């Protein structure tokens with residue numbers, strides 16, 4: 001029965017477009033691209049290895065090979081302390097915020113950089129607000145709206161047990177109260 005539950009959870013997550021992998025968490029956008037310029041088209045968010053700036057390659061509006069995305073725009077600096085980042089609707093239901101895990105502090109400090117409402121270089125995302133500590137216990141992290149309320153929920157796999165959890169968004173952007181206590185989605189094997 002446990003195995004069946006795990007399989008069902010995996011299937012449900014796959015249907016929701018959530019990537020479930022067996023690998024350790026690494027810097028990346030959680031396999032999700034979002035519309036950062038707010039024009040209805042998904043853009044690409046990256047971190048440049050050479051100088052650790054974060055950049056957005058905006059969608060040109062036309063699917064046209066290497067011209068599909070425009071040259072990168074720097075939206076943040078000094079992102080070397082992040083070992084995971086993603087984009088999700090945390091501070092509002094309409095715009096993607098940047099989320100980063102600062103893995104060397106507080107056992108993994110999960111910070112949200114709210115979208116300012118404008119795509120404007122380093123002013124695109126606002127100063128960060130912590131929404132969780134101890135986030136290093138997870139080796140898989142994703143943000144998707146699992147209960148269809150318009151707020152993205154935090155889906156995480158605990159490294160020590162392999163258990164998959166969801167932290168539902170409370171509907172309020174309020175620091176450590178933003179996400180509700182975790183709910184078990186599936187036991188080990190869900191990965």
Ligand SMILES: [Ca+2]
Pocket residue numbers: 144145146147148149150151152153168169
């Ligand atoms: Ca939700």
